[in-house]
Amino acid sequence: MKAAFLTSYGKPGSLQYGALPEPDLRKDHLLVRVKAVSVNPVDWKIRQGVLRLLLGSRFPMIIGSDFAGVVKEVAPGIHEFKPGDKVYGVIPAFSNKSGALAEIAHVRQKDARAMPEWLSFEEAASLPIAALTATNGLRRCGVKTGSKLLVNGATGGVGHFAVQAAKAKGAHVTATCSAGNAELARELGADEVYGYSGENTIPAGTQFDAILDAWGMMERKKIPQLLVPGGSYASPLLIPWTKIQALIARIRYGRKFTSSNMRKRPEDYDELEALIRQKNLKPVIEHTFPLEKAAEAFDKAEFGKPRGKVIILV
Numbered sequence: 001m002k003a004a005f006l007t008s009y010g011k012p013g014s015l016q017y018g019a020l021p022e023p024d025l026r027k028d029h030l031l032v033r034v035k036a037v038s039v040n041p042v043d044w045k046i047r048q049g050v051l052r053l054l055l056g057s058r059f060p061m062i063i064g065s066d067f068a069g070v071v072k073e074v075a076p077g078i079h080e081f082k083p084g085d086k087v088y089g090v091i092p093a094f095s096n097k098s099g100a101l102a103e104i105a106h107v108r109q110k111d112a113r114a115m116p117e118w119l120s121f122e123e124a125a126s127l128p129i130a131a132l133t134a135t136n137g138l139r140r141c142g143v144k145t146g147s148k149l150l151v152n153g154a155t156g157g158v159g160h161f162a163v164q165a166a167k168a169k170g171a172h173v174t175a176t177c178s179a180g181n182a183e184l185a186r187e188l189g190a191d192e193v194y195g196y197s198g199e200n201t202i203p204a205g206t207q208f209d210a211i212l213d214a215w216g217m218m219e220r221k222k223i224p225q226l227l228v229p230g231g232s233y234a235s236p237l238l239i240p241w242t243k244i245q246a247l248i249a250r251i252r253y254g255r256k257f258t259s260s261n262m263r264k265r266p267e268d269y270d271e272l273e274a275l276i277r278q279k280n281l282k283p284v285i286e287h288t289f290p291l292e293k294a295a296e297a298f299d300k301a302e303f304g305k306p307r308g309k310v311i312i313l314v
């Protein structure tokens with residue numbers, strides 16, 4: 001089968017395209033004919049070698065996490081899916097030796113979700129990691145009707161889903177993004193839009209009930225100033241010192257500091273699909289690449305300041 005795979009960690013050129021053997025079907029798994037894959041920062045961070053201690057260094061290594069496709073074969077004992085079903089989901093980097101960037105992917109049954117008929121493969125593949133992180137971030141921040149919310153990095157993968165999902169909850173949304181993306185942030189529903197640097201930044205003294213830092217690296221000392229007492233800050237970056245900072249933030253500033261890691265329980269997918277079905281959320285997809293140009297897609301995602309999601313078609 002054709003696949004995009006790493007031959008080493010490091011430079012963008014280490015993601016190659018070529019033929020590799022099809023994966024064998026193991027217990028509790030499905031083989032899926034992949035149709036679309038979206039690129040997330042975790043994918044290009046894996047290519048960089050950031051997770052090499054966890055993933056090891058056995059190459060060639062097929063990477064890729066978010067996928068959508070059609071079931072080819074199911075392991076004995078699986079009744080939830082059958083060949084021909086459309087599915088989507090996330091192949092967690094640590095659970096499988098074989099990722100989504102291939103004609104056939106090996107997927108644990110529990111990582112697959114039946115794909116609603118009204119989603120395209122591109123749309124379905126764009127969703128899991130970024131959208132489920134956005135909805136979990138809003139949940140962790142307690143965003144509800146009338147909440148004053150700041151989404152930092154509002155037009156990237158996580159951010160553009162967060163703005164839309166927060167508007168659907170009835171929040172008042174302030175977005176920060178680069179100047180060229182201000183119009184998109186408004187189209188997504190943001191009530192106010194500021195830059196994260198330069199002149200048009202958030203006016204001094206402005207405070208929010210919650211901050212979803214979709215970019216994840218907001219300057220820590222700014223956070224208590226931007227939050228009302230008792231307000232919440234969530235970041236999708238897994239940082240070892242988050243728990244210590246959370247304790248300091250609570251004791252010293254009276255603010256909640258939390259992680260908005262992706263959560264993918266069935267009820268989380270239900271919530272996400274309801275948002276889309278009710279036309280409250282739509283993925284922004286401006287760049288699609290064929291599998292043989294996966295390395296270009298990774299370059300676009302890492303260096304090209306993409307808006308919304310970058311998709312690879314298989």
Ligand SMILES: NC(=O)c1ccc[n+]([C@@H]2O[C@H](COP(=O)([O-])OP(=O)(O)OC[C@H]3O[C@@H](n4cnc5c(N)ncnc54)[C@H](OP(=O)(O)O)[C@@H]3O)[C@@H](O)[C@H]2O)c1
Binds near residue numbers: 153157177179261308
């Ligand atoms: N733990 C998890 O479960 C999880 C899940 C998803 C994502 N993440 C992490 O969350 C981060 C964001 O993911 P993503 O998919 O949204 O990435 P992305 O699509 O690359 O978007 C990044 C966003 O950050 C913005 N940005 C860049 N510099 C900024 C700055 N100085 N201040 C504020 N915003 C800035 C970009 O805006 P412009 O393009 O306008 O500059 C863009 O909107 C990544 O580090 C990713 O690894 C973690």
